[in-house]
Amino acid sequence: MIHYNMTTPSPDDPGAPLGFAKHDHHACVTDALSVAEARCAEEGLRLTPVRRKVLEILLREHRALGAYAILDLLREEGFGSQPPVAYRALDFLSENGFVHRIERLNAFVACTHADEAHSPAFMICRLCDTVAEAQSAPARGALGAAAKAAGFQIEKTVVEAEGLCPACVDKAAS
Amino acid sequence: MIHYNMTTPSPDDPGAPLGFAKHDHHACVTDALSVAEARCAEEGLRLTPVRRKVLEILLREHRALGAYAILDLLREEGFGSQPPVAYRALDFLSENGFVHRIERLNAFVACTHADEAHSPAFMICRLCDTVAEAQSAPARGALGAAAKAAGFQIEKTVVEAEGLCPACVDKAAS
DNA sequence: CCAATAGATGATACACTATAACATGACAAC
DNA sequence: GTTGTCATGTTATAGTGTATCATCTATTGG
Ligand SMILES: [Zn+2]
Ligand SMILES: [Zn+2]
Ligand SMILES: [Zn+2]
Ligand SMILES: [Zn+2]
Numbered sequence: 251m252i253h254y255n256m257t258t259p260s261p262d263d264p265g266a267p268l269g270f271a272k273h274d275h276h277a278c279v280t281d282a283l284s285v286a287e288a289r290c291a292e293e294g295l296r297l298t299p300v301r302r303k304v305l306e307i308l309l310r311e312h313r314a315l316g317a318y319a320i321l322d323l324l325r326e327e328g329f330g331s332q333p334p335v336a337y338r339a340l341d342f343l344s345e346n347g348f349v350h351r352i353e354r355l356n357a358f359v360a361c362t363h364a365d366e367a368h369s370p371a372f373m374i375c376r377l378c379d380t381v382a383e384a385q386s387a388p389a390r391g392a393l394g395a396a397a398k399a400a401g402f403q404i405e406k407t408v409v410e411a412e413g414l415c416p417a418c419v420d421k422a423a424s
Numbered sequence: 425m426i427h428y429n430m431t432t433p434s435p436d437d438p439g440a441p442l443g444f445a446k447h448d449h450h451a452c453v454t455d456a457l458s459v460a461e462a463r464c465a466e467e468g469l470r471l472t473p474v475r476r477k478v479l480e481i482l483l484r485e486h487r488a489l490g491a492y493a494i495l496d497l498l499r500e501e502g503f504g505s506q507p508p509v510a511y512r513a514l515d516f517l518s519e520n521g522f523v524h525r526i527e528r529l530n531a532f533v534a535c536t537h538a539d540e541a542h543s544p545a546f547m548i549c550r551l552c553d554t555v556a557e558a559q560s561a562p563a564r565g566a567l568g569a570a571a572k573a574a575g576f577q578i579e580k581t582v583v584e585a586e587g588l589c590p591a592c593v594d595k596a597a598s
Numbered sequence: 599c600c601a602a603t604a605g606a607t608g609a610t611a612c613a614c615t616a617t618a619a620c621a622t623g624a625c626a627a628c
Numbered sequence: 629g630t631t632g633t634c635a636t637g638t639t640a641t642a643g644t645g646t647a648t649c650a651t652c653t654a655t656t657g658g
Contacts, residue, residue, distance in 0.1 A: 270576065332608070338606080405588070409567060410582040600657105604656100605654080616641100622637070
């Protein structure tokens with residue numbers, strides 16, 4: 251039950267959060283799209299119109315959206331509006347590292363480190379659903395030791411922290 | 425799409441895995457139930473028949489089960505069989521630390537450290553769905569640093585590693 | 599150019615997961 | 629005994645995700 255409002259922030263709204271910091275969101279979106287296009291060209295991946303549009307939506311919104319919320323936005327832009335349309339695009343994008351799935355929210359967020367290979371960790375605000383991406387190396391710590399001891403071969407890790415973002419901490423304090 | 429087989433292992437089957445290790449599973453179940461009963465008595469929590477049965481089911485099966493799989497087993501034992509019955513029991517048990525939710529599987533597993541307060545991490549085999557619980561301290565590493573830098577207050581963390589359990593590594597090698 | 603192929607999309611139907619809402623029951627406090 | 633509280637039963641519905649099959653579109657090889 252993610253309670254997104256459906257309105258898209260004006261693309262050059264300087265107050266939109268990347269992670270939790272203010273930034274030039276318009277450049278942020280166009281840059282990330284360029285990077286994605288370049289990488290697809292290099293690697294022979296097909297960034298088709300639907301896939302590109304889904305990535306653009308997630309970049310614009312800059313927070314986790316459920317597949318059905320994405321589907322609503324796709325419909326508004328004239329694309330197919332059945333669930334597989336969104337899920338297939340999201341599969342492509344997440345298999346190739348352009349978006350990440352947030353297990354805790356059953357939702358998706360655009361990657362903010364589109365280039366390098368990485369093992370992401372997320373900070374999820376339980377009040378405003380904002381999501382920030384950080385790096386993690388869980389296999390190096392206690393978990394890695396436990397896995398080694400148990401003979402378990404780690405292939406992928408999910409790390410998601412839930413709590414309060416800076417803005418909501420302030421609100422709660424007042 | 426968790427593909428559990430519905431059969432319950434004979435309660436004293438010495439081959440049932442705890443984590444990934446063989447152990448005396450019958451004692452494992454009865455001990456954990458005793459611990460749960462003791463703690464509920466201490467803290468004034470009500471371990472009612474349904475709640476106790478759900479915990480028993482998860483202890484017996486010793487792996488992650490979806491709410492509807494639990495519901496099927498509850499029905500067989502004469503309890504109510506509508507979704508809220510299972511979800512309410514699971515809410516009680518997970519709020520009080522007797523079971524954990526595995527976000528990645530939309531499923532639940534009995535805690536194997538029922539006593540102490542802890543921040544669990546899980547190792548999930550992608551072939552046989554076995555789940556082992558380990559400890560983690562993600563807030564101490566890179567994630568904690570990132571949270572501090574961002575002003576994010578971590579309240580809870582989800583750490584789930586996906587990969588191959590020892591048994592499935594062996595099978596894959598052959 | 600045409601046919602064959604492979605990948606992508608469209609569309610229907612369905613399966614799985616979870617909660618809202620309301621009625622009933624059990625039990626303790628007053 | 630009435631009231632309040634917590635737990636359970638039950639119905640209905642919301643939200644999330646796939647299987648399947650048909651169609652389209654872009655290569656590519658002849
Ligand atoms: Zn990323
Ligand atoms: Zn917030
Ligand atoms: Zn535990
Ligand atoms: Zn396994």
